[in-house]
Structure formats: structure tokens, C-alpha cells
Amino acid sequence: xxxxxxxxxxxxxxxxxxxxxxxxxxxxxxxxxxxxxxxxxxxxxxxxxxxxxxxxxxxxxxxxxxxxxxxxxxxxxxxxxxxxxxxxxxxxxxxxxxxxxxxxxxxxxxxxxxxxxxxxxxxxxxxxxxxxxxxxxxxxxxxxxxxxxxxxxxxxxxxxxxxxxxxxxxxxxxxxxxxxxxxxxxxxxxxxxxxxxxxxxxxxxxxxxxxxxxxxxxxxxxxxxxxxxxxxxxxxxxxxxxxxxxxxxxxxxxxxxxxxxxxxxxxxxxxxxxxxxxxxxxxxxxxxxxxxxxxxxxxxxxxxxxxxxxxxxxxxxxxxxxxxxxxxxxxxxxxxxxxxxxxxxxxx
Amino acid sequence: xxxxxxxxxxxxxxxxxxxxxxxxxxxxxxxxxxxxxxxxxxxxxxxxxxxxxxxxxxxxxxxxxxxxxxxxxxxxxxxxxxxxxxxxxxxxxxxxxxxxxxxxxxxxxxxxxxxxxxxxxxxxxxxxxxxxxxxxxxxxxxxxxxxxxxxxxxxxxxxxxxxxxxxxxxxxxxxxxxxxxxxxxxxxxxxxxxxxxxxxxxxxxxxxxxxxxxxxxxxxxxxxxxxxxxxxxxxxxxxxxxxxxxxxxxxxxxxxxxxxxxxxxxxxxxxxxxxxxxxxxxxxxxxxxxxxxxxxxxxxxxxxxxxxxxxxxxxxxxxxxxxxxxxxxxxxxxxxxxxxxxxxxxxxxxxxxxxxxxxxxxxxxxxxxx
Numbered sequence: 001x002x003x004x005x006x007x008x009x010x011x012x013x014x015x016x017x018x019x020x021x022x023x024x025x026x027x028x029x030x031x032x033x034x035x036x037x038x039x040x041x042x043x044x045x046x047x048x049x050x051x052x053x054x055x056x057x058x059x060x061x062x063x064x065x066x067x068x069x070x071x072x073x074x075x076x077x078x079x080x081x082x083x084x085x086x087x088x089x090x091x092x093x094x095x096x097x098x099x100x101x102x103x104x105x106x107x108x109x110x111x112x113x114x115x116x117x118x119x120x121x122x123x124x125x126x127x128x129x130x131x132x133x134x135x136x137x138x139x140x141x142x143x144x145x146x147x148x149x150x151x152x153x154x155x156x157x158x159x160x161x162x163x164x165x166x167x168x169x170x171x172x173x174x175x176x177x178x179x180x181x182x183x184x185x186x187x188x189x190x191x192x193x194x195x196x197x198x199x200x201x202x203x204x205x206x207x208x209x210x211x212x213x214x215x216x217x218x219x220x221x222x223x224x225x226x227x228x229x230x231x232x233x234x235x236x237x238x239x240x241x242x243x244x245x246x247x248x249x250x251x252x253x254x255x256x257x258x259x260x261x262x263x264x265x266x267x268x269x270x271x272x273x274x275x276x277x278x279x280x281x282x283x284x285x286x287x288x289x290x291x292x293x294x295x296x297x298x299x300x301x302x303x304x305x306x307x308x309x310x311x312x313x314x315x316x317x318x319x320x321x322x323x324x325x326x327x328x329x330x331x332x333x334x335x336x337x338x339x340x341x342x343x344x345x346x347x348x
Numbered sequence: 349x350x351x352x353x354x355x356x357x358x359x360x361x362x363x364x365x366x367x368x369x370x371x372x373x374x375x376x377x378x379x380x381x382x383x384x385x386x387x388x389x390x391x392x393x394x395x396x397x398x399x400x401x402x403x404x405x406x407x408x409x410x411x412x413x414x415x416x417x418x419x420x421x422x423x424x425x426x427x428x429x430x431x432x433x434x435x436x437x438x439x440x441x442x443x444x445x446x447x448x449x450x451x452x453x454x455x456x457x458x459x460x461x462x463x464x465x466x467x468x469x470x471x472x473x474x475x476x477x478x479x480x481x482x483x484x485x486x487x488x489x490x491x492x493x494x495x496x497x498x499x500x501x502x503x504x505x506x507x508x509x510x511x512x513x514x515x516x517x518x519x520x521x522x523x524x525x526x527x528x529x530x531x532x533x534x535x536x537x538x539x540x541x542x543x544x545x546x547x548x549x550x551x552x553x554x555x556x557x558x559x560x561x562x563x564x565x566x567x568x569x570x571x572x573x574x575x576x577x578x579x580x581x582x583x584x585x586x587x588x589x590x591x592x593x594x595x596x597x598x599x600x601x602x603x604x605x606x607x608x609x610x611x612x613x614x615x616x617x618x619x620x621x622x623x624x625x626x627x628x629x630x631x632x633x634x635x636x637x638x639x640x641x642x643x644x645x646x647x648x649x650x651x652x653x654x655x656x657x658x659x660x661x662x663x664x665x666x667x668x669x670x671x672x673x674x675x676x677x678x679x680x681x682x683x684x685x686x687x688x689x690x691x692x693x694x695x696x697x698x699x700x701x702x703x704x705x706x707x708x709x710x711x712x713x714x715x716x717x718x
Contacts, residue, residue: 005609012601019594044444044451051444051453053537079415080408089410091586135406135417152587172417172542173441173534225489229383233376240372244609247365251616254362307594333365 003288005248006327009241010292011299013234013319014311018300020230022310028217029116029150030076030095033103038198040071040184040210047209047219049076049182054208056179061205067192068201072099073181075163079170081140081156082132083123090122091153094133094170096163099185107159108143117145119154121305131156134170152308186210238322245281245330253277253334257341265343273338277331285327289320351628352641355621356648363645366613367653370606370688374657375664377602377684382665382674384595390487390519391591392582394457397515399468400550401559403581404435404566407574411584413440413517418546418573425570426549431557432566436463437546439530440517443537446500447493455517456501458530465550467524473510476526482506483524485515488674492521499523502533551575606688610650611695614642618699622706629708638703642696650692654685 031039040062045052054062054073063071075096080089094113100106108114113133119125129142133156140156149155158166160181168175176182188197198210217223253260260273293316300309356363389396395403395413404426409416420437427435439458444451459465461475467485472495476482482499486492493499497508506525516522525533531544553562559577566575576584583589618625625638658681665674 005605005612008601008605008608012598012605015597015601019598042444044446046444046451046453048442048453050442078412080410080412082408089408091410091412091415135408135415137408168542170415170417171441172545173439173530173538175538175542177539177541233379236372236376240369240376240605243365243369243372247362247369247609247613248616250362250365251613251620254359255620303597304593307590307597309594333361 003284003291005244006241006285006288006323007292007295009237009244010288010319010323011296013237013241013323014293014296014316015300015309016230016234016237017315017319018296018309018311020227020234021312021315022308023226023230024217024223025148025310026150026308027152027220027223029148030093030155031213031216033101033146033149034074034099034185034213035101035103036213037099037101038186038188038194038201038210038212039216040186040201040208041182043202043207043209045209046221047211047216049074050174052182053176054181054184055177058205058207059179059181059184062184062186062201062208065197065201065204067189067197069187069189069192070099071184071186072097073160073183074098074185075160075167075176075182076151077163077167077171077174078153079134079166081134082137084125084129084131086123088123090119092119092133092156093151093153094156094158094163094166096158096160096167098160099187103146103149104157105144105146107157110159110162111139111141112143112158113140113162114144114146114157115142116149116154116156117147118150119156120145122154134166136169138166138169238326241323242326242330245285245327246333249277249281249331250334253337257337260338260341261343264341270339270341274332274335277334277338278328281327281331282324285324289323293320349641349644352644352648356645362617363649366610367649367656369609370650370653370692371656371660373602373606373609374654374685374688375660377599377688378658378661378676378681379664380595380598380602381680381684382661382676384591385677385680386488386674387519387591388588389514390489390516391587392585393485393487393514394455394467394517394522395578395585396582397467397469397512398438398464398550398578399466399552400464400578401553401557402551402563402566402575402577404549404551404570404573404575405547407567407572409574411574411576411581412586413438413547414586416547418549420544420546422546422570422573423549426551426566426573426575429562429566429569431554431562433552433554433557434464435549435551436460436465437527438465438548438550439527439545440547441530441534442520443501443533445523447497453520454499454501455520455522456530456533457517457522457524458527459524460527461524463550464552465548467512467515469513469515471511471513473508476509476524479526479529479532480504480506481509481525482529483510483512484508485512485522485524487514487516487519489519490516490521492516493523501525502536504529504533549573603687603691607691607695610646610692611698614646614696614699615702618642618702622702625703625706626708626710629706630710635704638706639700642699642703643693646692646696647689650689654688658685
């Protein structure tokens with residue numbers, strides 16, 4: 001019965017962790033697709049891509065900084081696309097880009113797009129299909145797929161000229177002047193310290209904020225807020241787990257007091273009892289972990305695919321260690337009672 | 349009831365642990381509900397608090413003002429539909445602004461002051477009357493700009509002449525300016541390259557017109573648009589459905605945990621004190637007396653847990669007001685507390701069944717009370 005309650009708490013922890021990681025990963029896929037390059041955004045953008053604008057002059061200044069190996073413009077616009085063979089529309093973010101990376105191929109030809117695999121899971125989209133994108137249903141041919149580039153919604157990746165034409169129609173108020181981009185990704189030259197290069201870029205322009213990928217992600221307000229909220233909630237859930245284990249071991253200890261008294265009368269030491277209790281706590285919590293994780297994974301698999309839940313190995317490891325530790329601590333709440341058991345209680 | 353209270357006093361640790369567990373779970377539940385409520389309000393305020401019965405978008409926008417692009421002349425086409433009292437355009441964009449030397453992100457909304465689309469929650473000051481004036485609104489997550497502040501938007505300086513409550517878009521500080529001010533900003537930003545367009549048309553229905561029917565009529569009579577009544581427009585905003593479903597799953601899990609923990613605890617307790625219960629029945633206690641003893645303890649422990657959890661949630665939300673801007677809603681709190689109590693009583697049925705199965709004659713059988 002203790003195990004049953006623990007199983008449910010493990011399921012809750014895994015689902016909470018899944019939401020935390022799912023939200024973070026699904027909102028940062030497009031940033032992570034650029035690899036470990038530096039990101040240059042306008043100083044007043046607070047690292048938010050839609051608010052950032054770099055003029056053609058600033059782009060030239062950045063490119064000219066000593067230590068910059070290559071730069072590539074990035075710009076994004078939110079819009080919708082029709083799905084092949086359907087009247088349905090899907091929300092997408094269209095990215096214009098210039099540099100290939102480990103995730104992204106060389107920008108496709110004008111009028112084509114490299115598509116986030118997530119769109120293919122939402123609808124039957126295949127290479128060679130034509131998507132009708134934006135308010136004017138601009139045709140874009142699917143040139144290929146990329147993995148894990150979601151930015152809350154699926155992304156489409158196009159060359160900058162195509163992007164500018166699309167953005168003028170999809171977001172006229174946010175259109176960029178010729179030569180301007182929303183951000184630059186910068187590849188540092190060999191043996192250049194990225195932190196030092198970032199400072200030199202900002203000093204050269206006087207109008208930019210240059211950061212690495214981790215700082216960019218951490219600087220997104222939604223990511224930071226979600227992380228702190230969910231981590232706080234997960235911590236409280238661990239405390240609940242501790243209390244539940246403590247509660248049930250308190251009940252069990254009460255019932256076994258006569259048995260413990262007999263064991264002590266036969267020569268058993270308190271340390272033996274504590275070791276036994278710890279082993280039971282570990283055994284129950286390990287069993288609850290196995291069943292709970294299996295149930296949670298099954299439940300997550302049944303959830304709609306558009307819900308941002310992703311279970312990662314690292315998170316499962318943290319939950320497992322946390323559950324085992326809190327179970328042991330909870331079980332030892334009754335340590336005082338066990339230590340006070342008088343072997344003479346076994347008589348009469 | 350005296351017996352129940354004496355038992356609880358003798359076993360303080362056990363009942364305190366259960367109460368503590370329930371309290372923390374209630375804390376989680378109420379905290380989630382408060383934050384979810386504030387988040388939804390922050391995301392939907394600009395639409396929900398707009399003076400409008402119907403919102404009209406580009407028919408490829410999926411009800412999202414950010415992805416909706418409408419030509420200016422669509423306002424007249426919408427206004428000509430039977431049942432429309434008044435129609436006015438809304439234009440929307442995001443931009444960094446500077447106020448008090450500090451750079452912040454903001455949503456800029458071009459609107460017709462006083463016409464449909466105007467926030468209905470004016471709190472201080474007045475609506476803008478000139479192109480260098482703005483109405484400001486914030487959310488629980490980020491405040492708007494104060495009355496009298498001067499905000500630099502692009503090359504223009506704009507004075508805040510009024511503030512509205514909960515009328516921000518997408519949890520971002522929002523500035524409502526005249527259409528001319530909005531158009532001037534867009535021209536400056538895009539170097540004059542971009543056409544002036546709208547994001548939506550806000551419609552006030554004529555007296556007696558059903559907004560849902562009016563929305564359908566507008567969608568069918570005006571080319572290239574999708575009209576939604578206000579409730580549908582709010583529900584269609586990006587993220588709302590995901591938030592509702594995600595938090596719904598977490599609520600269900602939390603209610604389940606409370607139910608099972610409470611049920612299992614009282615079942616174990618009932619098994620452990622079976623002999624005492626047999627004796628009670630043997631000396632004349634009725635079934636109902638013993639059942640009431642169990643249920644009294646359930647109500648007391650869970651009730652105290654709910655009170656403690658509510659207090660903790662209120663304190664936590666007050667301490668984090670700068671972050672979340674959330675507070676407990678009395679109605680939601682009472683409903684959740686009642687649900688937890690009801691589920692706890694339901695979970696105690698297992699223990700009650702065992703109690704009802706006790707036969708007092710067991711006290712007379714050999715070894716019956718051993």
C-alpha cells in the first residue's frame with residue numbers, strides 16, 4: 001500500500017519533470033540548431049528575437065571584428081501553413097538563415113524550405129510536397145527535414161530572400177529594411193576565446209548584446225520562469241514523498257514494536273534494525289520507481305503529441321536518486337522510537 | 349468523538365504527517381490554479397477585456413492576432429454586415445521601448461479610442477486623444493507603464509495618459525496608441541517599405557444580435573476573414589488550449605495522490621486498531637458510532653491539512669507576487685477544498701467497509717482479542 005502511494009508520487013514527479021523539460025526543449029529548438037555559435041542581437045531586445053533588429057551597418061561592423069570567422073543572418077516570423085491534401089492550417093515559425101550547422105543543411109533554394117520533423121508528425125508532410133505558407137498562401141517546396149528545431153510550434157527554414165518576401169506579407173509591421181536582420185550567428189575563428197570575442201563585438205558596435213547559446217536560452221523569460229516554477233513544485237513534491245514514506249513507516253513501526261523488542265531481546269542491535277528499515281525503504285522506493293516510471297512513460301505516450309512533455313534520461317536519474325534519498329530519510333523519522341524500544345518489552 | 353480526539357492526541361506524529369502531506373498537496377494544487385489563472389489572464393487580457401462582441405481575423409490566421417493580416421478596407425466590409433453596430437480596426441506589433449532610461453519589451457496596439465477594441469477596464473486617466481499619447485496596461489507577470497510616464501517608441505516620445513487593468517497582450521506591457529501613431533512607427537521602422545495593415549477588426553453587435561450568429565454571418569459574407577465571438581476568440585489564442593490541458597493533467601494527478609494517500613492511511617490505521625474496534629462494538633457501540641469515529645478523523649485531519657495548505661499557498665503567492673502577480677481566488681479555493689474533502693471521504697470507504705464488517709462476537713471467541 002505504501003508502494004502504491006509512492007508509485008503515484010513517482011508518476012507525478014516524472015510528469016512534472018516531463019513538462020519542465022518538454023517546455024524548455026520545445027521552446028529552444030531553433031536556437032540549439034545553430035550549435036555553439038555566438039548570438040548577436042540588438043541591445044534593446046532583451047535577447048528576444050522578435051524585438052531585435054540589426055541594421056546593415058551593424059552587420060558589417062560585426063563581420064569586421066577581429067576573431068570573427070563567419071557570420072550569418074537570422075530572422076523569424078510567425079505565421080500559418082496549409083497542410084498537404086487538407087484544409088487544415090498549422091501554426092509555424094519561418095526562419096530565414098544563412099549558415100549551415102550540424103542540424104541545418106545549407107539554406108535551400110529560393111521557394112523551398114527545410115522543415116521541422118515535428119510538422120511531419122502532425123500531418124502527412126513529405127519531401128517534395130508544397131506547403132502554402134502565410135496569409136497569401138505562398139508556395140514553399142519541402143526540400144528536406146530536420147530534427148528538434150521546434151520553437152513551441154514547428155519551424156520552416158528558408159534562405160533569406162525567400163524569408164524577406166514572406167515576412168513582408170506575413171508581418172508587414174515587422175518587415176526588415178534591406179540588409180537588416182534580426183540577429184547574427186557568429187562562428188569564432190580558431191583559438192579565439194568566445195567570451196572575449198563577444199565583448200569585442202559589443203564594444204565595436206555599441207548597440208548589440210552578444211551571448212553564447214546557454215545565455216541566450218537562459219535569458220528567455222519564459223524559460224527562466226518555467227524552470228524556477230517547476231523546480232520549486234518538484235521540490236515540494238519530494239517533500240510530500242518524504243512525508244508519505246515517514247507516515248507509513250511510522251504506522252509500520254508501531255505495529256512491529258513487539259517484534260523489534262523480541263529481536264533486541266535475542267541480541268539484535270538497534271543498528272541492525274535501522275539497517276533493515278533502510279533496506280526496506282530502498283526496496284519499496286526502488287520498486288515504486290520501476291512501476292511509477294513505466295506507468296508515467298505509458299501515460300506520456302498516450303498524451304496528445306502537441307502537449308510539451310518530454311521525458312529525458314537525466315531527469316529520470318534525478319527523480320530516481322531523489323526518491324530513494326527521500327524514502328530513506330522518511331523511513332528514519334521513526335529512528336527515535338526504534339532506539340527507545342526496551343528489550344524487556346518482549347517479556348509480558 | 350472524544351475517543352477519536354484522544355487517539356489522535358496519542359498518535360500525534362502519524363496524524364501530523366498525514367496532515368502535512370495533505371497540506372503540501374493542497375499547497376501545490378492551489379498554487380497551480382492561481383498561477384494558471386494569472387497566466388491565462390495575462391495571455392488573453394487584450395482580447396478578453398476589449399470592448400467587442402466579435403473579433404474578425406484573416407481566415408488563415410487560426411484566430412491568432414499575430415499571424416493575422418487584413419487590409420484596411422475590410423473594416424467597411426465588416427461594418428456593412430447586418431447586425432453590426434460598429435466595427436473598428438486593431439493593429440498589433442512588438443517592439444522594444446525605453447522608459448526611465450530602462451529598455452523593455454512592449455506590445456504596440458493601434459486602435460480607435462472609444463470604438464470597439466478599446467479596453468473596457470480603464471483604471472486611471474483617460475483614453476489617448478493625440479498621436480503622442482497612449483493607454484498602458486500590464487499583467488500579473490509584468491506591470492505596465494505608470495500614468496504620466498514618457499515612453500520612447502522608435503523615434504517618438506509618447507506620454508501615458510491612462511492605464512487599464514488586465515488588458516495586456518501575451519503577458520507583455522502593452523501600449524494602446526492611435527492608428528496614425530502606429531502607422532508612423534511602422535513607416536519609420538520599415539523605412540516606408542511596408543503597407544499599413546490591420547491585425548483584427550473588433551465588432552460591436554447591434555442590440556439583439558447573437559454574437560455567434562453574427563460571427564458566422566461575417567465569415568460567410570466578407571471574403572478572406574474568419575470571425576469569432578469573444579469567447580471563441582479568447583479560446584483560440586495561442587497557448588490557451590495547451591495550458592488548460594497541461595494543468596488539467598496535473599490537477600488530476602494531485603487529486604489522485606491526495607485520495608490514495610488518505611485512503612491507504614486510514615485503511616492501515618483501521619487494520620491496526622481492529623482489536624480495539626471489536627472491543628468497542630462488544631461493549632455496545634453501534635456500527636454507526638464506529639463509522640462516525642473514522643469519518644470524524646478523516647474530516648478533521650484532511651480539513652486541517654486543507655487549512656494549512658491554503659495558508660501556505662496564500663503566503664507563497666504573496667511572497668512571490670513580484671514574479672507571478674497571483675493571488676488565491678476564494679471561489680476556486682473553496683471548490684478545491686470541498687473536492688479534496690469529498691475525495692478523502694470517498695477514499696475512507698475502504699476503512700469504513702472493514703469497520704462495518706466487524707462482528708462483536710469475535711470478542712468472545714478464543715484468541716479473538718489476542
